[in-house]
Amino acid sequence: MKVVKFGGSSLASAEQIQKVFDIIKNDSERRIVVVSAPGKRMKDDVKVTDALIAYYQAYKHQEDLSVHQEWIIERYRIICTELNLDDSVITDIQKNILSLALLPVENRFTYDTFLAAGENNNAKLIAEYFKVKGLNSRYVHPQDAGIIVTSDPSNAQLLKTSYKKIKYLTELDEILIVPGFFGVTEQGNVCTFSRGGSDITGSILAAGIKADVYENFTDVDGIFAAHPGIIRNPHAIVELTYREMRELAYSGFSVLHDEALVPAYRAHVPLIIKNTNNPDYPGTRIVTKRSTKGAPVVGIASSSGFSSIYINKYLMNREVGFGRRVLSALENLGIRFEHMPTGIDDMSVIVRSKYMNKQQEKALIDNLTESLHPDELYVEHDFSIIMLVGEDMKEHAGVAARASRALAVHGISIAMISQGASEVSLMFIVKEKDEKEALRAIYDEFFFEI
Ligand SMILES: Nc1ncnc2c1ncn2[C@@H]1O[C@H](COP(=O)(O)OP(=O)(O)O)[C@@H](O)[C@H]1O
Ligand SMILES: N[C@@H](CC(=O)OP(=O)(O)O)C(=O)O
Numbered sequence: 001m002k003v004v005k006f007g008g009s010s011l012a013s014a015e016q017i018q019k020v021f022d023i024i025k026n027d028s029e030r031r032i033v034v035v036s037a038p039g040k041r042m043k044d045d046v047k048v049t050d051a052l053i054a055y056y057q058a059y060k061h062q063e064d065l066s067v068h069q070e071w072i073i074e075r076y077r078i079i080c081t082e083l084n085l086d087d088s089v090i091t092d093i094q095k096n097i098l099s100l101a102l103l104p105v106e107n108r109f110t111y112d113t114f115l116a117a118g119e120n121n122n123a124k125l126i127a128e129y130f131k132v133k134g135l136n137s138r139y140v141h142p143q144d145a146g147i148i149v150t151s152d153p154s155n156a157q158l159l160k161t162s163y164k165k166i167k168y169l170t171e172l173d174e175i176l177i178v179p180g181f182f183g184v185t186e187q188g189n190v191c192t193f194s195r196g197g198s199d200i201t202g203s204i205l206a207a208g209i210k211a212d213v214y215e216n217f218t219d220v221d222g223i224f225a226a227h228p229g230i231i232r233n234p235h236a237i238v239e240l241t242y243r244e245m246r247e248l249a250y251s252g253f254s255v256l257h258d259e260a261l262v263p264a265y266r267a268h269v270p271l272i273i274k275n276t277n278n279p280d281y282p283g284t285r286i287v288t289k290r291s292t293k294g295a296p297v298v299g300i301a302s303s304s305g306f307s308s309i310y311i312n313k314y315l316m317n318r319e320v321g322f323g324r325r326v327l328s329a330l331e332n333l334g335i336r337f338e339h340m341p342t343g344i345d346d347m348s349v350i351v352r353s354k355y356m357n358k359q360q361e362k363a364l365i366d367n368l369t370e371s372l373h374p375d376e377l378y379v380e381h382d383f384s385i386i387m388l389v390g391e392d393m394k395e396h397a398g399v400a401a402r403a404s405r406a407l408a409v410h411g412i413s414i415a416m417i418s419q420g421a422s423e424v425s426l427m428f429i430v431k432e433k434d435e436k437e438a439l440r441a442i443y444d445e446f447f448f449e450i
Helices: 016-025 048-060 068-081 087-101 110-133 164-172 196-208 241-250 260-266 323-331 358-372 391-395 399-411 430-447
Strands: 002-008 029-034 137-139 175-179 182-185 190-192 213-218 239-243 272-273 284-287 299-312 348-351 377-387 417-420 425-431
Touching: 002 016, 002 196, 002 358, 016 029, 016 068, 016 110, 016 175, 016 284, 029 110, 048 068, 048 087, 048 110, 087 110, 110 137, 110 175, 110 182, 110 190, 164 196, 175 196, 196 213, 239 241, 241 260, 241 284, 241 299, 241 377, 299 358, 299 430, 323 348, 323 358, 348 377, 348 425, 358 377, 377 430, 399 417, 399 425, 399 430, 425 430
Parallel strands: 002 029, 002 213, 029 175, 137 175, 213 272, 239 284
Antiparallel strands: 182 190, 272 284, 299 348, 299 377, 377 425, 417 425
């Protein structure tokens, strides 16, 4: 049995939904279908989820709602009309979208309920279309599918006990259409995963029913060795390990949510990234162990939006508890850290800029000045990370030297280098303005002749 997830790009229009129907009809093993909200139809389009966010903001600030409501309803209306669906489908969607503006604005789950409406209405629409086309299908709400989550709005985590209930889905005869992106708390509140979280729903269901495979359909032929928006015709990856994918997803391969890997990985379910527009293409397989020995670098990801807290103190290495005081200061202010490259007398703590506001930054500097008496302490912004990933990197000497040389040839200065003990990845930190050029330089070094 297969669990299949379709992203917003695969469901953005009636034409795309027809392709999805063919993909399901052509393989009777594809029994559980997780769907996102309608995504972008073209480059400058708006995702329904983003339109729902704008709608919520207008509601919260008591602004005119009609423009938002009409835009969202119209998106669904166009799809319903082109699919020749009965008027009752769009009438129900319309009622649902309008009813969001009756929810108590002060409730901490209201925002998530707005967002979840994108996938929830789409799942109902698609289940109806499949039925009209003669497929025995059924819409299943995440609560009925057993996706019970923690009460962390916009950042839900699955409760482990959920897996017991999810298993029963295998007993149902129909093709099940489940909205992605959200679960329900034990108290019955709608709570979403973080953005892009429909991938997580698919992975949870695949793990819960011990699927033979989890197929994640998107708008590219699979995973490329670098972001196709930055590198022209990047090398396509046939097979990746979960560890490699985790590193790449974290560092910018937005094709798959990084949290989506864990459930499938733990349940030993292989994951395949496939293209809705080219479903016969084999795609990229994400597996526990690669079948062949590989090149030192399988993929290079980049991501912007990092800040660095630089601390220098002579004889820092002799001061017991120095690192602990740095991390406690971050913890006390609720700032999470991402990386911590160190020298003998200095260290840098790398954080995502969006998780440290101006007040937290000031409080952190005051706190560290008082507790550490550093020789130098400052915060710098606008950094990007460039991550080279490959399980076989440890068996090849000179990877860091090759990458550094490629950056030097292009006159790009490296702010920091960091490598984890696992040697699955090697990270370069550069200024944001150099990110794209740095990625291209390193990509050419490792993939030019492939
Ligand atoms: N290394 C990569 N390989 C393939 N796609 C990538 C990569 N890095 C980023 N992407 C982007 O991920 C997009 C697909 O992910 P996403 O927009 O979340 O799709 P969906 O709408 O199917 O959920 C692709 O269109 C591509 O631009
Ligand atoms: N619609 C949600 C969840 C999601 O996973 O969407 P997509 O599959 O289009 O990335 C979002 O935009 O965040």
